[in-house]
Each structure stands twice: as C-alpha cells, then as structure tokens.
Amino acid sequence: MSTTVSGVDPAVLRARLDRARSAAADAGVDALLIPPGSDLRYLIGGSGTSFERLTCLVLPAGDRPPVLVLPKLEAPGYAAIPFDDLGLEASAWVDGEDPYALVAGMLGRPTVVALGDVMPALHVLGLRGAVPGAEQRLAGPVLRELRMRKDATEIAALREAGAAIDRVHARMSEFLRAGRTEAEVGADIAAAIVAEGHVRAEFVIVGSGPNGASPHHAVSDRVIEAGDVVVIDIGGPVAGGYNSDSTRTFAVGEPRDADVPATYAVLRDAQRAAVAAVRPGVPAQHVDGVARAIISDAGFGKYFIHRTGHGIGLDVHEDPYIVSGNDLALEPGMAFSVEPGIYLPGRWGARIEDIVVVTQDGVESLNNRPHELVVLPG
Structure with missing residues (x-):
C-alpha cells in the first residue's frame, strides 16, 4: 500500500484538525472516525487506501489527541505523515487483534460518533458492534463546511x-x-x-x-x-x-x-x-x-x-x-x-x-x- 502525501504545511494541517474538532463539538458529535480517502488527506496530508483491515483516524471532539488506527503492515505507507507536528498519534494493530475494540477503547462512552461518508459497510457495522450505545452519523455534514471554503x-x-x-x-x-x-x-x-x-x-x-x-x-x-x-x-x-x-x-x-x-x-x-x-x-x-x-x-x-x-x-x-x-x-x-x-x-x-x-x-x-x-x- 502506498499513501499519497500532499506536501501541505503541517501547520495548515494541524489547524484543519483543530477546526474539525471544533466543528464536531458544535455539531454535538463526540468523535469523527475518518477512513482513507479525500477527507483523511485533507486532515493529515495522506489518503491511503481502504481494505478489509480497518484504517481510521479517531478525532475526538474534546482535548484528547487524534489517533490514526492502522494495520501494522500498512504503517510504512504513512511514514511521511508529520505525526509529531500534527500532534497525531499512531496505534498499529496486527492480524488477530480486534481493531474495532481498539477504537472503542479510545472513545470511552460516546453518545454520537460521525463516520466518514465513504467508510465501507464492513467497518461501519464493525464499529457499531463495538460501540453499541452510540448513534452513528455521517461526518460529511461536519467536514464539508471546512472543505468547501478553499484557502x-x-x-x-x-x-x-x-x-x-x-x-x-x-x-x-x-x-x-x-x-x-x-x-x-x-x-x-x-x-x-x-x-x-x-x-x-x-x-x-x-x-x-x-x-x-x-x-x-x-x-x-x-x-x-x-x-x-x-x-x-x-x-x-x-x-x-x-x-x-x-x-x-x-x-x-x-x-x-x-x-x-x-x-x-x-x-x-x-x-x-x-x-x-x-x-x-x-x-x-x-x-x-x-x-x-x-x-x-x-x-x-x-x-x-x-x-x-x-x-x-x-x-x-x-x-x-x-x-x-x-x-x-x-x-x-x-x-x-x-x-x-x-x-x-x-x-x-x-x-x-x-x-x-x-x-x-x-x-x-x-x-x-x-x-x-x-x-x-x-
């Protein structure tokens, strides 16, 4: 797997993460869960590709740091992401572990989570099962307010x-x-x-x-x-x-x-x-x-x-x-x-x-x- 890196100034990306966090809170969302794709590229500078193994940016609306959950075998493809500059953590998992439980542990007891619009149903349902008490919404209405106003x-x-x-x-x-x-x-x-x-x-x-x-x-x-x-x-x-x-x-x-x-x-x-x-x-x-x-x-x-x-x-x-x-x-x-x-x-x-x-x-x-x-x- 190769990850496309945008070359955007890390300060710009960090500001986007902060704005997305604030927008989520304003929308009454406890966390954004963003799979590979253009939303991920907008937020962290790399897009990746979605497979049967879960890759997901966990972006809490509160003060906790964002975390990129990804299969360990995919981690080299994200090596160019400026994790430290973004205040972004990485949490790699290996085959045999439950990535949905890993995400659930990061979320605590959320009321509402917003999932990326293009997240595969396989992962949507996996996360629903891991966090059964949380309402699932689309992240699009939150992120489109940021993305449609170009800098x-x-x-x-x-x-x-x-x-x-x-x-x-x-x-x-x-x-x-x-x-x-x-x-x-x-x-x-x-x-x-x-x-x-x-x-x-x-x-x-x-x-x-x-x-x-x-x-x-x-x-x-x-x-x-x-x-x-x-x-x-x-x-x-x-x-x-x-x-x-x-x-x-x-x-x-x-x-x-x-x-x-x-x-x-x-x-x-x-x-x-x-x-x-x-x-x-x-x-x-x-x-x-x-x-x-x-x-x-x-x-x-x-x-x-x-x-x-x-x-x-x-x-x-x-x-x-x-x-x-x-x-x-x-x-x-x-x-x-x-x-x-x-x-x-x-x-x-x-x-x-x-x-x-x-x-x-x-x-x-x-x-x-x-x-x-x-x-x-x-």
Missing part, C-alpha cells in the same frame, strides 16, 4: 490544475479528427493530461455525434465522422491532489446539422451569464437558475438534464452543488464548475464547463480557453 494554497493548486487542463484542450487538433475512434482519441488525450502536468487522467469523455447527447458517455469504438459535434470533458489531479475538470465542444469540419450554430450560441450565452452571476451572497441555486432560464427561454429546457455545477477540490465532485433547491449563500473561496449543456437525443450534444472560484467581490474563472464552438479540420 489560498488550495486555490493556487486548483489554478494550476485549471491551466494544465487548458493546455490539453489547446492541443485537441492533434488528436481529434475524422476516421479515428473515440477510444483512440481518448487514449491520446489521457496521455496528454499526464504530459501537461497531471498525476493521472481521472476521466476522459469523448462524445461524438449522437454519443454527445449522453452527458456521462466515456469513449467507445465509434468512428468519428466529418461533420460530427464532439463533447470533450476531461480532468484529473495535479501533484497536490487537487483536480481539474473542463469541457469544451468541438466540431470536426463544419457541423452537418444546420441547427448547431444557433443552438450552441444559446448554450454559450447561458454559460457566460451563469459565471457572471457568481458573487458572494448569491444562493447557489440562483446560478443554476440563470443558466436554466436562458436555455429554457430558447426552447431547450427539456434538453438540459443535469445541475449547472458541482464543487471541486480533492474530489472531482464535492460541495457546493449548483442546483435548484440549494439556497446556500456563496462565499469567497468556494470553487465549483459552471457547466450547462444541451443534449438532443440521437443527434448531438454540447457542454461548456469552467471551474470558477468565488472572490471577495465576484468570480475568477480557472479555465480560460475560448467558449466558441471550435471547428477543427475534418
């Missing part, structure tokens, strides 16, 4: 990721042309994502022709044809763990469908207006409503079939979500996508996506490639 270091990492994925979109003429399959184009794009500064390609969508009308289409063996409209949605993490996610729509030669230019212009206007609507104090749902109104007024409302955006950071999708019904007031440091789309089943689709950050008085876009439909040589 300057996090915003800088997102800026780096945004610039890197912009460089990949700028190279699309190298990969995207008639006669190639979506899978072939996707493989070249994945390699370019790494070459331009990412650790890996987290996802590659190449939706050509009718496949572009499926928002989460990946790649297929469909051969791209002259006149196709092609949706390219790509992203991945940079070295610090923060992710890019950007979509642009291309045409391979002049679009064969006569309605493409006018329809695409509606989408472009909706995306621009939604970005312009972002500022502190505005409800998240307002940004969604701005994009949706323009698309609906043009007669395409039923073809915009997803939310306008999602938060981004150590996870590609995280809070805040830019969707109808979310009255959360936007605050400086919140980072999220603005990505309306129009999808015409069986014909073609289009999406434009930028990652933006709420500033003190407005918005900064972290993606800066042109928003026009890019027509490549056929």
Whole structure:
C-alpha cells in the first residue's frame, strides 16, 4: 500500500484538525472516525487506501489527541505523515487483534460518533458492534463546511490544475479528427493530461455525434465522422491532489446539422451569464437558475438534464452543488464548475464547463480557453 502525501504545511494541517474538532463539538458529535480517502488527506496530508483491515483516524471532539488506527503492515505507507507536528498519534494493530475494540477503547462512552461518508459497510457495522450505545452519523455534514471554503494554497493548486487542463484542450487538433475512434482519441488525450502536468487522467469523455447527447458517455469504438459535434470533458489531479475538470465542444469540419450554430450560441450565452452571476451572497441555486432560464427561454429546457455545477477540490465532485433547491449563500473561496449543456437525443450534444472560484467581490474563472464552438479540420 502506498499513501499519497500532499506536501501541505503541517501547520495548515494541524489547524484543519483543530477546526474539525471544533466543528464536531458544535455539531454535538463526540468523535469523527475518518477512513482513507479525500477527507483523511485533507486532515493529515495522506489518503491511503481502504481494505478489509480497518484504517481510521479517531478525532475526538474534546482535548484528547487524534489517533490514526492502522494495520501494522500498512504503517510504512504513512511514514511521511508529520505525526509529531500534527500532534497525531499512531496505534498499529496486527492480524488477530480486534481493531474495532481498539477504537472503542479510545472513545470511552460516546453518545454520537460521525463516520466518514465513504467508510465501507464492513467497518461501519464493525464499529457499531463495538460501540453499541452510540448513534452513528455521517461526518460529511461536519467536514464539508471546512472543505468547501478553499484557502489560498488550495486555490493556487486548483489554478494550476485549471491551466494544465487548458493546455490539453489547446492541443485537441492533434488528436481529434475524422476516421479515428473515440477510444483512440481518448487514449491520446489521457496521455496528454499526464504530459501537461497531471498525476493521472481521472476521466476522459469523448462524445461524438449522437454519443454527445449522453452527458456521462466515456469513449467507445465509434468512428468519428466529418461533420460530427464532439463533447470533450476531461480532468484529473495535479501533484497536490487537487483536480481539474473542463469541457469544451468541438466540431470536426463544419457541423452537418444546420441547427448547431444557433443552438450552441444559446448554450454559450447561458454559460457566460451563469459565471457572471457568481458573487458572494448569491444562493447557489440562483446560478443554476440563470443558466436554466436562458436555455429554457430558447426552447431547450427539456434538453438540459443535469445541475449547472458541482464543487471541486480533492474530489472531482464535492460541495457546493449548483442546483435548484440549494439556497446556500456563496462565499469567497468556494470553487465549483459552471457547466450547462444541451443534449438532443440521437443527434448531438454540447457542454461548456469552467471551474470558477468565488472572490471577495465576484468570480475568477480557472479555465480560460475560448467558449466558441471550435471547428477543427475534418
């Protein structure tokens, strides 16, 4: 097992642990129990991987120090974690011992414990059995209040990721042309994502022709044809763990469908207006409503079939979500996508996506490639 270490200043991590401890107390939670994943990386600088053996950060809401409970055989993977600087202890266990009883002994007699949202059911039930008197809640509502407000270091990492994925979109003429399959184009794009500064390609969508009308289409063996409209949605993490996610729509030669230019212009206007609507104090749902109104007024409302955006950071999708019904007031440091789309089943689709950050008085876009439909040589 290898553990990804973020390189974040230990003082920043310790402050995060302290804030999480205070947030837990404010929420009436006696302890946070955090498994490997992005929450763990946010708090201690390393993510690890969850297996059948329990690894769990025990973060009491009181004055007791946090403890990383982990299998002894996994301990070398966490050697780079700055335990002393974080005031973090380690408690290793070996096969044959009961790790759930070990955690229970650290908790005393808790009333409420909050478990990481992605903790496997195997461990959720194991901990429930070891601490039968405690109510189990999700840790997400506690930690999302911290994670969705990015600090300057996090915003800088997102800026780096945004610039890197912009460089990949700028190279699309190298990969995207008639006669190639979506899978072939996707493989070249994945390699370019790494070459331009990412650790890996987290996802590659190449939706050509009718496949572009499926928002989460990946790649297929469909051969791209002259006149196709092609949706390219790509992203991945940079070295610090923060992710890019950007979509642009291309045409391979002049679009064969006569309605493409006018329809695409509606989408472009909706995306621009939604970005312009972002500022502190505005409800998240307002940004969604701005994009949706323009698309609906043009007669395409039923073809915009997803939310306008999602938060981004150590996870590609995280809070805040830019969707109808979310009255959360936007605050400086919140980072999220603005990505309306129009999808015409069986014909073609289009999406434009930028990652933006709420500033003190407005918005900064972290993606800066042109928003026009890019027509490549056929």
